[in-house]
Amino acid sequence: MNSNRPFYLCSREFKANPSVVYLDEVQVGSKEILVIAGPCAVESEEQIFQAALAVKEAGAQVLRGGLFKPRTSPYSFQGLGAEGLQLLIEAAKEHGLLTVTEVMDLDHLDILAERIDILQVGSRNMQNYPLLRALGKLKKPVLLKRGLSATVEEFLAAAEYIMVEGNDQVILCERGIRTFQNHFRFTPDISSIPLIHHLSHLPIILDPSHCCGKREWVAPIALAAIAAGADGLMIEVHPEPENALSDGPQSLYPQQFITLMEQVKNVASAVGRGLYGASAI
């Protein structure tokens, strides 16, 4: 292994064909687009059950819901922590959804690893190398989000930390980067999608919610990502965004999510992809 190369196992030189990450009956990186949706954070039993129902009805496969929240301010809602775990699991189970939640800390692995389907590494932890290595030892799907100011090479080198420990079930997630376009919370880097597909065999999805920061931009950016070849989307949806404890302004209303899923289906079909549960034709 050439130590001048920041990544190899995730590269196309190591593996020419795209990798597929298997999540029960659904897959990421195959013809079908994976859709993860749900609130920023699990807030209450009522909220997460309503969210699970809404995202399932619209056609999502995975329920998101943060338990340990990496908030910019320590005074903001920090998540329900371990107390919310059972709510997330039960809401997902009731509607036949898989689960994803963020692991912020090595200690969280003990609580989450056995019970959550996909473990998320948030942007702020993209270069937390002990955490990445620990996830590499687990052999369980990891959703790795791009750091707020990370280059694509740094992003892939972070994925390499997971893979070098033996876990190749890595799903990359673009979530926007800092630029001088300051109307959005972060600039959605649509260019990273074809670039990552060129450099790496790993699947790449887009989180339009955290880039846009406002719900009005979420649909066009989500559709642009699918047109650019993204393997999936992760979208914040809240039953009552105006009452959300975090990221309400960027969360879609359930009805908006239903409309978006119809549009995603059409754009996916135009680029030879499909949505689970919907014909690509």
Ligand code: PEP
């Ligand atoms: C999230 O998806 O809950 C999140 C906090 O996103 P990011 O790490 O991309 O800011």
Ligand code: MN
């Ligand atoms: Mn959020």
